[in-house]
Amino acid sequence: MNKTINLGNTLIGEKQSTYIIAEMSANHAGNFERAKEIIHAAKEAGADCIKIQTYTADTMTLDSDKEYFKLKKGTWKGENLYSLYEKAYTPWEWQADLKEEAEKLGLDFFSTPYEKTAVDFLEGLGVGFYKIASFEIIDIxxxxxxxxxxxxxxxxxxxxxxxxxxEAVEAVKSQGNEDLCLLWCSSAYPAVLDDMNLKTIQHLKETFKVPVGLSDHSLGSASAVAAVTLGAKVIEKHLCLSRENASVDSSFSMEPAEFKKMVEDTRMAEQAVGEVSYGLSEREEISRRSRKSIFVVKGIKKGQKLTEDNIRIIRPGHGLKPKYYDLVLGREAKVDIEANEPLTWEKI
Incomplete structure (x- = not known):
């Protein structure tokens, strides 16, 4: 499978570099200038893209105090859904300016819409691609x-x-759209490593024949780096300026220095993964000469037999391969052979 899709100016697929998305989410904490600072921090940290979310509290849920709308567990325990989304949303009047700021820096910009009016709004902004969040995967x-x-x-x-x-994949394809990338994700905030099950990334890739990646809510960069070794071509991670700037998402978001380190580690991981290869690199060719081979350890006269006393398997690798040791024992020298010389076929 070598399916590729084009996000902005970047190809996503088997032979391409990992595409790294910085998720702003609610980390602007209602401050437009902070939102712009996060975009700049994403660029400096090495992200390829900045992502926001497009919704309002009214488009997400109802303004109700009934028990249905109260969160009982997790990071937002005790919150009412409506008030949570009021605190978390990114004002729509900011979004054109945020898009312009990102593109000025050379970052791709896109968003997660949560209902049709948000899609229409983003169409008006001219976004080039979309994110569908885990919670919306059942909204066919x-x-x-x-x-x-x-x-x-x-x-x-x-x-x-x-x-x-x-069902969700079929819903996309039913509209004649084949440009899909699936992100494995543990939707806990923060996600714990025991729940990550990153091997599923490979299964998603094999099952749906599309590029795959990881939307990572775990702390640290271990999951992101491991995901790359398992075939992830997209990594999405929350970014904040500082976890001390409290927002509804800051507790499980990366600070800029952490994000930069994750990007660096991810790039090194994909470099190390490489491709299937049993050949020698130039650097390995140098090491190859330090492998073992058969050497003459005592001088041997022409016609004298090779014995365990006068030949040995030692380093370096200039003589016959060790696998020929039993074969040459008992054979006669064709010429005089000095001690500390490699044994070669021409000499016996």
Whole structure:
């Protein structure tokens, strides 16, 4: 499988570098200048793209105090959904300016819409591709509407069963849209390593024949680096300026120095993964000469037999390979051979 999709000016696929997305989410904490600073921090940290979210509290849920709308566990325990989204949303009037700021720096810019009016708004901004969040993977009408725009889609799969992922993929394809990338994800905030199950990345790739990646809510960069070794071609990670600048997402977000280190480690990991190769590199050719071979350790006269007393398997590797040791024992020297010389076929 070597399916590729085009995100902005970047190809995503088997032979391409890992595409790294900095997720701003709510880390602007309602401050426009901070939002712009996060974009600059993403660029300096080596991200390829900045992502935001497009919704309002009214488009996400109802303004109700009933128990249904209260979070009982997790990072946002005790929050009411409506008030949580009021604190977290990115004002729509900022988004054109944020897009312009990102593109001025050479960063791709895109967003996660949560309902149709958000899609229409983003279409008006001219975004080049879309994100579908894990929580929305069951919203088939929304997925179809996004797919109908004919633009590439990155879709997170957190919490979804395999059959739910299949339904979502089919919803995209039903609109004639084949430009899809699936991100494995554990939708806990923060995610714990025991729940990451990164081997699923390989299964997603094999099952759906599309580029795959990781939307990572775990702390640190270990999961992101490991995911690259398992075939992830997209890494998405939350970025904040400082976890001391409290927002609803800051507790599980990376600070700029951490994000930069993750990018560096990810680049080194993909470099180390390389490709299937059993040949020698130039650097290995040098080491090859230090392997073992058969050497003459005592002078041997012409016609004298080779014995365990006058030949040995030692380093370096200038003589016959060790596998020929038993074969040459008992043979006669064709010429005089000095001690400390490699044994070669011409000499016996």
């Amino acid at each position: 009408p929304l997925i179809k509407y996004i797919a109908s725009k004919g633009k590439p889609i990155i879709m997170s799969t957190g919490m979804a069963t395999l059959s739910e992922i299949e």
